[in-house]
Amino acid sequence: MATPLEDVHGERFTRSSEVVFDGKIWDVRTEVFTLTEDGDPITREYVDHTGAVSIVALNDDWQILLIKQYRQPARMTMWEIPAGLLDVEGEDVQTAAARELAEEADLVAERWNVLVDFHNSPGSSSEVQRVYLARGLRPVPEEDRHQREDEEAEIEVGWFDVQDAVEAVLAGRLHSPSAVVAILATAAAQATGFDHLRPADAPFPEDPTKPENARHDITPEARQQVTSAPDRG
Incomplete structure (x- = not known):
C-alpha cells in the first residue's frame, strides 16, 4: 500500500x-x-506563536486583493494578503478573518471557504495559519472603518488578476509566505471551479485558539514526576 x-x-x-x-x-x-x-x-x-489567519479576497472580475506593507525583519516592503494574529481572547478563527479583512482592506464578505492551512516555518516556529477565500465583497462604510497605525498606516491596496499574481510568484517578485501559498492555492482552486473547497467551519485540528493546543511549561522535575509516578490503574 x-x-x-x-x-x-x-x-x-x-x-x-x-x-x-x-x-x-x-x-x-x-x-x-x-x-x-x-x-x-x-x-x-x-x-x-499565537497563530494567524489570512484572507484571499476575490472580486467578481477574478482579481485578488493584495496589500503593500513594510516588514522590518525582512527589510522589505511586501505585497501580502490581509492577515493578522489570533490574539483576541475568545475570538474564533473565522471571526478573526472577518475582522482582519475589514481592518486592513475595508471589506466585508458574504461567502467564506477554507482555502488552505499551513505551518509558516515548522522547524523554528509553532505558527499555523488558516487561509480563507472570501467572495461576495462589499465595502465597509466610511464611518465604520478601522484607524490604522504603525506599519498598517502605510498600507496600499491593489487588485491583480490571479494569473498575473501567479507569474509574479514564479518570477520571484513576491516573497510573503502567506501570499505565495494563497495565490498558488487560489489558482489551483480556480482551475476546478472552486468545487472542492472546504466550508468555512471545516475541522481545524491545529487551531491555536483551542485550549488543548496551548503550550504549557513542563520543567524537567515535573516531567520526571509524571513519568515515574506509580500506576494507579
Whole structure:
C-alpha cells in the first residue's frame, strides 16, 4: 500500500518545555524531547506563536486583493494578503478573518471557504495559519472603518488578476509566505471551479485558539514526576 500523502498529527515525548524569552507579541520556548520513549534527548528552541489567519479576497472580475506593507525583519516592503494574529481572547478563527479583512482592506464578505492551512516555518516556529477565500465583497462604510497605525498606516491596496499574481510568484517578485501559498492555492482552486473547497467551519485540528493546543511549561522535575509516578490503574 502506498504511503498516504498526509501529515501525521501526534506529539513524540516532550521531557521539558519552558519559555526562555517573554516577548511583546510572542515568546521563545525551549523544549527537550525524544523521538522514542528511551531515545536520546534533543533540545530545540522556537518561536511560541499565537497563530494567524489570512484572507484571499476575490472580486467578481477574478482579481485578488493584495496589500503593500513594510516588514522590518525582512527589510522589505511586501505585497501580502490581509492577515493578522489570533490574539483576541475568545475570538474564533473565522471571526478573526472577518475582522482582519475589514481592518486592513475595508471589506466585508458574504461567502467564506477554507482555502488552505499551513505551518509558516515548522522547524523554528509553532505558527499555523488558516487561509480563507472570501467572495461576495462589499465595502465597509466610511464611518465604520478601522484607524490604522504603525506599519498598517502605510498600507496600499491593489487588485491583480490571479494569473498575473501567479507569474509574479514564479518570477520571484513576491516573497510573503502567506501570499505565495494563497495565490498558488487560489489558482489551483480556480482551475476546478472552486468545487472542492472546504466550508468555512471545516475541522481545524491545529487551531491555536483551542485550549488543548496551548503550550504549557513542563520543567524537567515535573516531567520526571509524571513519568515515574506509580500506576494507579
